[in-house]
Amino acid sequence: MPAPTPPAAGFPPAGDVAPAGGFPPPESSGRRRIWPIVVVAVLLALVAGGGSGAVVGRYVARHTTTASPSSTVSSTTGNSATSSTAPTVPPAPAGSIAAVAKQLLPSVVSIIVTTDQGGDEGTGIVLSSDGYILTNNHVVEAAAGGGIVAVTTADGRSMRARIVGRDPTSDLAVIQAVGVTNLQPAAIGDDRTLQVGQQVIAIGSPLGLSNTVTAGIVSALNRPVCTQNCSGGGTTPTVLDAIQTDAAINPGNSGGPLVDMAGRVVGVNTAIATLDQQPFGGGQSGNIGVGFAIPISEAMRVVKELEATGHATHAVLGVGVRDSVDPTLQTPNGCLVVSVTAGGPADRAGVRVGDVIVQFGDRTIRDSDSLIAATHAAVPNSTVTIGFVRNGSRHTTQVTLGSASSG
Structure with missing residues (x-):
C-alpha cells in the first residue's frame, strides 16, 4: 500500500493503526468497550x-439524603424519650x-x-x-x-x-x-x-x-x-x-x-x-x-x-503501523511497519517497511496498540532498543526517539 503521510506529531497515522488490540468496534453488541x-x-x-x-x-x-445536624441520637421507649451522645469513632488502623x-x-x-x-x-x-x-x-x-x-x-x-x-x-x-x-x-x-x-x-x-x-x-x-x-x-x-x-x-x-x-x-x-x-x-x-x-x-x-x-511533548518513533497476524493461528504476533517517516528516528535506525516490531525496550510488542502505548510512555529524545523480524530473522537496533508537542 502507498505510504501515508504521518501526522505532525510523528505518531502512527490512524489509517494504518488497527482498532484497539482485542477490543471490537462499537457496533458489536455484547462485547467490551473502552470509554473515558x-x-x-x-x-x-x-x-x-x-x-x-x-x-x-x-x-x-x-439521590439526595438529608442528615440531621444534631450530634445526639434520640430514642423513644413507651412514653419516655432519651438522648445520648454519639459514640467516639476510634482511629483507623x-x-x-x-x-x-x-x-x-x-x-x-x-x-x-x-x-x-x-x-x-x-x-x-x-x-x-x-x-x-x-x-x-x-x-x-x-x-x-x-x-x-x-x-x-x-x-x-x-x-x-x-x-x-x-x-x-x-x-x-x-x-x-x-x-x-x-x-x-x-x-x-x-x-x-x-x-x-x-x-x-x-x-x-x-x-x-x-x-x-x-x-x-x-x-x-x-x-x-x-x-x-x-x-x-x-x-x-x-x-x-x-x-x-x-x-x-x-x-x-x-x-x-x-x-x-x-x-x-x-x-x-x-x-x-x-x-x-x-x-x-x-x-x-x-x-x-x-x-x-x-x-x-x-x-x-x-x-x-x-x-x-x-x-506537553511526547516521544516520536516515526512509523505507520498496523497489527501483524500469524497466518496459521490468526492471532496478533507483532506490529507491522507499513510506512517509515523519511529521516525520522526509525528510518535513521534502519527500520524498514515490512518489518514486524516485536520488542520496544523491555516490553514485548504484540500488536499496534502496544507499540503506540509504549512509545507514548517513553521519554522524548531517549534511546531504546527495538527488536523486529525481517524475512523470518530477528534483529535489534538502537533508536533515539524524537520529540513533538501534542498541542
Whole structure:
C-alpha cells in the first residue's frame, strides 16, 4: 500500500493503526468497550461524554439524603424519650482502607464543567496548596473554548478554576483553583513499584457522588488501552499505557487518584471497559471490574510541562503501523511497519517497511496498540532498543526517539 503521510506529531497515522488490540468496534453488541469515564452534571439527563467523543446513554438518578445536624441520637421507649451522645469513632488502623481514605480525601476535588452546550463532571487530584490540580483532558476540554470550570473540595468549599494546560495525547490536564492558598496536596507515589495483585484504592465522584472510596487490586500493568479514535479514519488514536484495576470506577471518577496502601497516588483513573448493553437507548454501562489508570510517573512528566508551557511533548518513533497476524493461528504476533517517516528516528535506525516490531525496550510488542502505548510512555529524545523480524530473522537496533508537542 502507498505510504501515508504521518501526522505532525510523528505518531502512527490512524489509517494504518488497527482498532484497539482485542477490543471490537462499537457496533458489536455484547462485547467490551473502552470509554473515558465522564458524566454530565444534569439532573436525570442523558449522560454524555462531552468533547471526549464517547456517547453515553444511561440515565443518572441523583439521590439526595438529608442528615440531621444534631450530634445526639434520640430514642423513644413507651412514653419516655432519651438522648445520648454519639459514640467516639476510634482511629483507623494504620495502612487500612479507612486510614488511606482519611489521608487522601482532603486532596481530592470534584470538578463540574458548564458550557452553553452542556457540561461534564469528573474528579481532580490536588498537586499544590495554591490550587494546582491534575485531572483528565476529557473532563475539562469542553470548557477550553469558554465555559465555567468549578471545583469543590472534600469539606464543601466551591471555587472557580482556570485551565493551565491540556494534553489530548495523554488525556491529562492541569487546572488551578482561583484564590486558594490552603489546599492539601496529595502524596505522589511511584507506579514502577506496583505489582499485579497489590491492593489499591480509587477515590472520586462516580455518577456525581463526591468523596466516594472504592477498593480493589492491580489487575495488570502496562495494559495498552485505546480510548479515542480507535477505528482509524485519519486521526491518531489515544492509547494509554495503563494500570488495570478491579477497584470500582464509574463515570465521574475521571481524573481521580488510584492510591496504594501507603496513601500515595500511583495512577490517574481515566477509562473503563463496559459490556455493550444499551437498555436506555444506547451508550455506556457502569463498572464491570475492568478499569484503567494512567501511571503517575508518566502523568507527572506531563504535568511539569503543562505547568511550564501549557503543552506537553511526547516521544516520536516515526512509523505507520498496523497489527501483524500469524497466518496459521490468526492471532496478533507483532506490529507491522507499513510506512517509515523519511529521516525520522526509525528510518535513521534502519527500520524498514515490512518489518514486524516485536520488542520496544523491555516490553514485548504484540500488536499496534502496544507499540503506540509504549512509545507514548517513553521519554522524548531517549534511546531504546527495538527488536523486529525481517524475512523470518530477528534483529535489534538502537533508536533515539524524537520529540513533538501534542498541542
